[in-house]
Amino acid sequence: MTCEGLKPGHEYVDTVTHYYDGPRKGIANDQGRPQFYECVFDEIKGSYSELFSLAPVDSETFRSAMEDWTIWQRWELAYHAGKTERDTHPALPHESARRAELQGILDKVLVIDPQGAIAKIGRFEALGNASLPKGVLRPYKCSGRTLRLRNQTKSCTLTAMFRGETRLATRLNSAYSQVVVSATRQ
Numbered sequence: 001m002t003c004e005g006l007k008p009g010h011e012y013v014d015t016v017t018h019y020y021d022g023p024r025k026g027i028a029n030d031q032g033r034p035q036f037y038e039c040v041f042d043e044i045k046g047s048y049s050e051l052f053s054l055a056p057v058d059s060e061t062f063r064s065a066m067e068d069w070t071i072w073q074r075w076e077l078a079y080h081a082g083k084t085e086r087d088t089h090p091a092l093p094h095e096s097a098r099r100a101e102l103q104g105i106l107d108k109v110l111v112i113d114p115q116g117a118i119a120k121i122g123r124f125e126a127l128g129n130a131s132l133p134k135g136v137l138r139p140y141k142c143s144g145r146t147l148r149l150r151n152q153t154k155s156c157t158l159t160a161m162f163r164g165e166t167r168l169a170t171r172l173n174s175a176y177s178q179v180v181v182s183a184t185r186q
Contacts, residue, residue: 013124013142014062015069023124024048027057027065027110028142030120034062036110037122052122053112061109068102071095 011029018025024039035054042049057065071091078084078092091099124142 010125011142015065017069020048022048023142027062030054030118035118036112037120038112039122040119050121050123052120054118054120055110055112055116057110061106064102064105065110068099068106071099071102 011032013023013026013028014034015026015028016023023037026037027034028037029035034057036057037052037054039048040051040053041047074095075084075089075091079086079089084092088096122142
């Protein structure tokens with residue numbers, strides 16, 4: 001999906017497969033390339049953080065994820081229009097077998113590899129769409145600031161890769177007791 005019509009620095013969110021007070025898992029573009037994103041849960045605070053781990057998505061996986069997402073969107077629209085029951089979630093009956101097949105594939109490949117993960121502080125904003133029924137998940141756009149994540153023995157090093165962001169380093173350091181944060185100026 002292209003970023004036409006979005007402010008610079010914003011990109012489309014392709015899928016939202018887990019939502020809790022905002023998108024927590026799915027596929028979104030980062031610099032024009034699809035990435036699997038997963039929100040990091042802050043065990044100390046007992047809530048989701050602003051930090052998202054990202055992993056690249058190959059074209060075959062992306063096609064499968066988009067097919068799965070389209071199946072779910074059809075179910076969601078039918079449910080909110082009163083054309084199907086909640087117990088059919090997450091797919092209409094005639095698509096449930098294909099959805100289960102796709103889910104089996106995606107569960108294996110949409111994972112975060114700690115060795116090559118990229119971390120970002122993510123911001124998600126719903127895009128307006130008046131034609132969707134009430135209650136239907138709206139399309140999203142996202143923006144984020146890059147953090148590089150390098151796995152080490154029991155901890156990892158996060159390096160803030162943007163200008164002068166020392167407050168972020170302080171917040172992350174206090175939120176993640178086993179994480180060493182260093183802000184670098186570019």
